[in-house]
Amino acid sequence: MLSAIWETEGLQTVGIVVLVFASIKLLHLLGLISFSEDSVEDELELSTVRHRPEGLEQLEAQTRFSRKELQILYRGFKNECPSGVVNEDTFKDIYAQFFPQGDASTYAHFLFNAFDTDHNGSVSFEDFVMGLSILLRGSIQEKLNWAFNLYDINKDGYITKEEMLDIMKAIYDMMGKCTYPALREETPRQHVEIFFQKMDKNKDGVVTIDEFIDCCQNDENIMRSMHLFENVL
Numbered sequence: 264m265l266s267a268i269w270e271t272e273g274l275q276t277v278g279i280v281v282l283v284f285a286s287i288k289l290l291h292l293l294g295l296i297s298f299s300e301d302s303v304e305d306e307l308e309l310s311t312v313r314h315r316p317e318g319l320e321q322l323e324a325q326t327r328f329s330r331k332e333l334q335i336l337y338r339g340f341k342n343e344c345p346s347g348v349v350n351e352d353t354f355k356d357i358y359a360q361f362f363p364q365g366d367a368s369t370y371a372h373f374l375f376n377a378f379d380t381d382h383n384g385s386v387s388f389e390d391f392v393m394g395l396s397i398l399l400r401g402s403i404q405e406k407l408n409w410a411f412n413l414y415d416i417n418k419d420g421y422i423t424k425e426e427m428l429d430i431m432k433a434i435y436d437m438m439g440k441c442t443y444p445a446l447r448e449e450t451p452r453q454h455v456e457i458f459f460q461k462m463d464k465n466k467d468g469v470v471t472i473d474e475f476i477d478c479c480q481n482d483e484n485i486m487r488s489m490h491l492f493e494n495v496l
Contacts, residue, residue, distance in 0.1 A: 326392055327400035333392065340388050348385040351375045358437065365439020373433060377413040403489055407476045414475075421469040422462075428455045 319330050328336065344353070354375040358367035378386045378394045397405045412418070416426045431451040462470045462478040479485045 322389065322392060326396035328392065328396055336392055336395070337388060340391060344388075348387050349391070350385050354386075362437045362439065365437045367437040370430075370433035370437045373413060373416065373430060376416075377409070403480065403486070404476065406489055407479050408472065410479075411472050411475045421471060422475065423469055424455060424459050427459055427470075428452060431455050 319333055322328070322333055323330055326333070341347070343349075351372060355368045355371040358371040358374075361367070375386065376382075378390050380390055380393070394409065397409050401409070411422065414422045414426055414430050416429060428451060431454060435451050458478075459470065462474050464474055464477075
């Protein structure tokens, strides 16, 4: 069934963003987000951590999460990351567990870079919760801006066909044997060719953020994917 979905024209475009939002569910299932209603600390404090997060009031003002939600999120985060930060190897280990049938390392690398907004090689609780706030509670514009940043690998403000292909190959590598029958080696490039042409409206060989957002906003499947995990907290 998954193969049939991946082969549809709809997913050729949906593939640009849907895996981003699926990642939120993934992080929950692996324990980085806890939905336990047990008691939690009143403040974001740890006795021995490498990184001490900002106070709840500041994060509450900067995100769309309530104080209680931030406490729940932090409880899950600190259980998995007692040092207070997540490095890229941890991201890769998480995705390797969730996608044992494929190779998720490249996609985990790209996703890690999207969360690591200050590019210091680690994702703090602040980095994590700011990205999560956008993906779960942000406006359509904010979510698409985040997705664009994921695909803009070199952060130059444009998405090239090769960048899009790199992300798409990473997604296919991660899915691995989940697709049946196995996808042909040329399938990612074929899909990229189709929706890159759809996005690159002025045919200059790159996709700007305006082109990206305009194309996504006019695609019903992508618009539905915007709301996949809005109520997980």
